[in-house]
Amino acid sequence: xxxxxxxxxxxxxxxxxxxxxxxxxxxVAAAAGVSxxxxxxxxxxxxxxxxxxxxxxxxxxxxxxxxxxxxxAALASRRTWLAxxxxxTLDHDVFAAQVNxxxxxxxxxxxxxxxxxxxxxxxxxxxxxxxxLARGIEALAIVGEQQRPELFEMISARGVPYVVMYSHPxxxxxxxxxxxxxxxFFKLTRYLLDLGHRTFAVIHQxxxxxxRVLARLAGIREALxxxxxxxxxxxxxxxxxxxxxxxxxxxxxLAGPGPRPxxxxxxxxxxxxxxxxxxxxxxxxxPGTLSVTGFDDLPIAEFTAPPLTTMRVDNAAIGKAAxxxxxxxxxxxxxxxxxxxxxxxxxxGSTGPVGA
Amino acid sequence: xxxxxxxxxxxxxxxxxxxxxxxxxxxVAAAAGVSxxxxxxxxxxxxxxxxxxxxxxxxxxxxxxxxxxxxxAALASRRTWLAxxxxxTLDHDVFAAQVNxxxxxxxxxxxxxxxxxxxxxxxxxxxxxxxxLARGIEALAIVGEQQRPELFEMISARGVPYVVMYSHPxxxxxxxxxxxxxxxFFKLTRYLLDLGHRTFAVIHQxxxxxxRVLARLAGIREALxxxxxxxxxxxxxxxxxxxxxxxxxxxxxLAGPGPRPxxxxxxxxxxxxxxxxxxxxxxxxxPGTLSVTGFDDLPIAEFTAPPLTTMRVDNAAIGKAAxxxxxxxxxxxxxxxxxxxxxxxxxxGSTGPVGA
DNA sequence: CCCCGTCATGTATGCGCTTACATGCCGTCT
DNA sequence: AGACGGCATGTAAGCGCATACATGACGGGG
Numbered sequence: 101x102x103x104x105x106x107x108x109x110x111x112x113x114x115x116x117x118x119x120x121x122x123x124x125x126x127x128v129a130a131a132a133g134v135s136x137x138x139x140x141x142x143x144x145x146x147x148x149x150x151x152x153x154x155x156x157x158x159x160x161x162x163x164x165x166x167x168x169x170x171x172x173a174a175l176a177s178r179r180t181w182l183a184x185x186x187x188x189t190l191d192h193d194v195f196a197a198q199v200n201x202x203x204x205x206x207x208x209x210x211x212x213x214x215x216x217x218x219x220x221x222x223x224x225x226x227x228x229x230x231x232x233l234a235r236g237i238e239a240l241a242i243v244g245e246q247q248r249p250e251l252f253e254m255i256s257a258r259g260v261p262y263v264v265m266y267s268h269p270x271x272x273x274x275x276x277x278x279x280x281x282x283x284x285f286f287k288l289t290r291y292l293l294d295l296g297h298r299t300f301a302v303i304h305q306x307x308x309x310x311x312r313v314l315a316r317l318a319g320i321r322e323a324l325x326x327x328x329x330x331x332x333x334x335x336x337x338x339x340x341x342x343x344x345x346x347x348x349x350x351x352x353x354l355a356g357p358g359p360r361p362x363x364x365x366x367x368x369x370x371x372x373x374x375x376x377x378x379x380x381x382x383x384x385x386x387p388g389t390l391s392v393t394g395f396d397d398l399p400i401a402e403f404t405a406p407p408l409t410t411m412r413v414d415n416a417a418i419g420k421a422a423x424x425x426x427x428x429x430x431x432x433x434x435x436x437x438x439x440x441x442x443x444x445x446x447x448x449g450s451t452g453p454v455g456a
Numbered sequence: 457x458x459x460x461x462x463x464x465x466x467x468x469x470x471x472x473x474x475x476x477x478x479x480x481x482x483x484v485a486a487a488a489g490v491s492x493x494x495x496x497x498x499x500x501x502x503x504x505x506x507x508x509x510x511x512x513x514x515x516x517x518x519x520x521x522x523x524x525x526x527x528x529a530a531l532a533s534r535r536t537w538l539a540x541x542x543x544x545t546l547d548h549d550v551f552a553a554q555v556n557x558x559x560x561x562x563x564x565x566x567x568x569x570x571x572x573x574x575x576x577x578x579x580x581x582x583x584x585x586x587x588x589l590a591r592g593i594e595a596l597a598i599v600g601e602q603q604r605p606e607l608f609e610m611i612s613a614r615g616v617p618y619v620v621m622y623s624h625p626x627x628x629x630x631x632x633x634x635x636x637x638x639x640x641f642f643k644l645t646r647y648l649l650d651l652g653h654r655t656f657a658v659i660h661q662x663x664x665x666x667x668r669v670l671a672r673l674a675g676i677r678e679a680l681x682x683x684x685x686x687x688x689x690x691x692x693x694x695x696x697x698x699x700x701x702x703x704x705x706x707x708x709x710l711a712g713p714g715p716r717p718x719x720x721x722x723x724x725x726x727x728x729x730x731x732x733x734x735x736x737x738x739x740x741x742x743p744g745t746l747s748v749t750g751f752d753d754l755p756i757a758e759f760t761a762p763p764l765t766t767m768r769v770d771n772a773a774i775g776k777a778a779x780x781x782x783x784x785x786x787x788x789x790x791x792x793x794x795x796x797x798x799x800x801x802x803x804x805g806s807t808g809p810v811g812a
Numbered sequence: 813c814c815c816c817g818t819c820a821t822g823t824a825t826g827c828g829c830t831t832a833c834a835t836g837c838c839g840t841c842t
Numbered sequence: 843a844g845a846c847g848g849c850a851t852g853t854a855a856g857c858g859c860a861t862a863c864a865t866g867a868c869g870g871g872g
Contacts, residue, residue, distance in 0.1 A: 122614055124858055135822050140860055150820065165613050167590040171530035172858030175827040180527065190546065190556040200546040203573065212591060215571055217559065234523040235568060257521050258478055343755060370755075377759050399699055399726075400756055403733050480828055491852050496830055506850065528828030531857040 123164040132160040143168060180236035183426060184214045185265075186228055187243045194396060194415055195243060198265060201419030202241060209427055211238075222309050226251045233258060239426040241265045245274050246311035261429035265422045267312055268440035277422040277438050279413055281312050284443035285319030288393055288411060289365065291445060293327055296454035297363040297391060300324065301335040303349040303375060304367030313367060316395075320365055335361055346374020347381075354382070362390060362454045369394035369401050369410055376404055376450060387452030397446055406449030413443050479520040488516040499524060536592035539782060540570045541621075542581055543599045550752060550771055551599060554621060557775030558597060565783055567594075578665050582607045589614060595782040597621045601630050602667035617785035621778045623668055624796035633778040633794050635769055637668050640799035641675030644749055644767055645721065647801060649683055652810035653719040653747060656680065657691040659705040659731060660723030669723060672751075676721055691717055702730020703737075710738070718746060718810045725750035725757050725766055732760055732806060743808030753802055762805030769799050 125136045132139070134153060142149045142157040149157070160166075174180045183206055187195040203213040214237060216228030226248045232240065233254055240255055240262040252274075255262050268278035292300070302320060307313040324330055334356050337349035346366060354360060366372035372394030379386050386392055386406055394401060397412035421438060429435055481492045488495070490509060498505045498513040505513070516522075530536045539562055543551040559569040570593060572584030582604045588596065589610055596611055596618040608630075611618050624634035648656070658676060663669040680686055690712050693705035702722060710716060722728035728750030735742050742748055742762055750757060753768035777794060785791055 120615070125860095126858080136859075137823080137861075138821060141821085144860075148820075153820085165610065167586060169531075169858050170591045171527045171536065172827090173860070174527035175525075175531055175829085176858075176860040178827070178860095190552045190559070191549075192552075193547075193549070196546045196548075196552045200573065203546070203571070204575075212570065212587065214568060215559070217556065219560075230523060231568065235526045254521065259476070343759060373756070373759070400729070403699060403729070405761065481830095482828080492829075493831075493853080494851060497851085500830080504850075509850085525828050528857090529830070531859090532828075532830035534830090534857070 123166045183239040184232035184237040185241040197415035198419035201416040205423035279441040281315035282319035285316040289323035301361035301364045303337040343374035346371035347378040350375040350378040369398040391451040409451040479522045539595040540588035540593040541597040553771040554775035557772040561779035635797040637671035638675035641672040645679035657717035659693040699730035702727035703734040706731040706734040725752045725754040747807040765807040
């Protein structure tokens with residue numbers, strides 16, 4: 101398809117032969133009649149090269165299709181221009197949005213982002229960080245501060261600046277860019293308490309090794325304890341964050357013995373929507389006899405029946421702020437500790453006064 | 457927090473002094489009483505090293521916290537173990553799922569994945585690929601085959617194996633792993649035609665530089681043409697893939713002059729759900745007086761009111777297959793051209809016979 | 813008119829690792 | 843017994859680039 105254009109690139113035609121290799125700086129230098137030092141300067145410190153020479157070098161480089169070999173550059177300059185981000189999975193809007201923003205911001209500064217997915221496994225997380233460090237990342241953003249000690253040891257040992265993204269507990273030993281999960285769920289629960297609710301159910305994600313989920317549960321319990329209340333074990337449901345698990349949990353919950361909850365707090369919007377779906381299927385009036393809350397404010401939350409009361413966090417802003425923090429760290433400037441982001445309560449139609 | 461453990465790592469305490477640097481292979485070699493060649497072999501070809509020597513080296517390496525410097529390794533071995541993937545944005549379930557699967561699969565083979573986001577901009581796409589090539593990627597997956605010629609020239613010139621992901625038009629000049637967008641929408645439209653629909657509206661994503669969207673429109677037109685039908689300009693809506701655009705497009709459409717469409721084909725589920733929301737708001741009976749279709753089969757599609765008729769593509773399978781293809785290419789094995797994936801029609805409640 | 817500073821460029825070293833080749837040891841076959 | 847082959851390891855040469863330092867040209871001031 102583009103065969104005709106290959107001819108423009110001298111060494112292209114040879115790409116089938118084993119001798120073919122990408123051009124090097126020395127090839128560009130030879131073709132431009134300068135030394136490799138000047139080629140290097142033309143790209144890395146253009147002001148140090150005479151404009152005419154520089155243009156000649158650029159022209160030759162373009163003609164040869166030369167791209168500076170990053171491995172060579174990294175070795176010689178001791179700079180990789182690489183940063184890493186460790187997340188549980190890309191397959192989740194929240195993390196994808198954060199990574200997207202982080203990458204966009206770092207990329208604008210010429211930094212390439214390596215993405216490591218732990219799949220919610222601490223050992224895999226540690227391994228991913230090991231690989232990233234071997235690749236020479238100069239900064240690292242980590243989702244969640246619950247990690248193996250070795251992970252923090254490795255990055256501290258190498259003096260790599262890092263930041264914990266998404267979480268931001270009040271007394272973290274780590275630099276954080278995020279919000280306080282516990283405070284957010286405290287606020288949410290307080291809101292429901294103020295509506296008169298006294299019996300609660302909770303449907304949440306797997307809490308193993310997950311400080312965000314644990315903090316959320318703590319926030320709920322803290323608010324309840326303030327009123328002398330507690331969660332009944334039969335009202336707590338832990339499982340995968342799917343519509344299905346939200347549905348079956350609500351079903352089980354309402355079929356159970358003892359006092360029926362008047363409010364269901366869900367670990368995220370997906371679970372809440374599942375609960376909403378089941379409530380509709382069972383003919384339960386939401387919010388008349390049951391209030392339901394979510395977390396994340398997915399775009400769909402506004403359009404469920406009834407619209408979902410939830411909490412919103414600006415994930416793109418978190419990603420951008422994390423990038424900004426790392427960037428100032430890389431410049432060896434003072435690390436300005438960010439105040440936590442605020443999770444915003446979005447009251448919609450899925451919550452109401454108890455017994456309304 | 458982990459200060460007590462730092463003491464276990466000899467050079468940690470010095471990380472504040474400017475002289476501190478990560479250990480090198482030669483440090484490990486010295487501490488283990490061998491040469492750097494043996495250290496290298498212990499990690500890259502363990503069977504060539506006596507078990508006792510190997511264990512000693514591993515122990516010393518762990519103690520020193522040594523990680524092989526990837527830049528040095530890449531330079532010497534001419535292997536970077538890097539692959540790239542070019543996508544429009546991570547902020548979209550479909551691409552995130554594909555990348556997640558691709559990365560999981562390649563990572564299992566020791567390959568690190570570089571992710572480049574084009575933000576639907578051809579120049580940015582080209583630039584991202586340029587950066588990836590400079591970093592030494594040995595393989596590349598690209599979403600969408602509509603790219604600047606320079607992009608394909610660059611990768612061909614370097615002999616980097618690549619694969620187009622997601623799309624799979626019948627006569628592509630590129631190796632593809634994906635499905636035939638045109639055929640999928642042909643099938644979908646055919647289904648609606650068989651239900652008796654004759655007047656159609658289309659609400660779709662921006663088509664500029666987007667071969668997937670263009671192919672989908674072509675599929676619709678092809679099916680209609682088979683019945684001597686065509687789309688009226690006032691029934692075509694192009695805009696961002698949001699609920700909001702789906703809503704306002706349906707509203708505008710139904711308020712417009714001329715014959716009212718009995719079926720609305722949406723470019724994806726988000727637009728379709730927007731249309732569904734608007735239809736409910738307007739009190740329009742779906743599917744009684746209006747059929748609505750989506751594409752992607754988002755998890756929520758099953759639970760809309762009415763449940764959404766849509767098409768499903770296994771994005772994780774595409775990512776995995778793309779990784780598999782690149783892996784065999786890297787082994788210089790025969791490239792087995794994959795047959796296209798099939799987009800599966802999922803008939804639910806949002807479509808029905810015309811005028812039912 | 814000479815000296816020295818400035819600027820543009822060249823020279824040459826080494827970043828940390830892999831690997832072809834060299835070395836030396838030991839066991840085995842003739 | 844001698845030769846030879848195989849094996850474990852060492853030696854040393856780069857991989858492609860950036861950069862400290864050297865060089866040389868040029869110009870201005872004393």
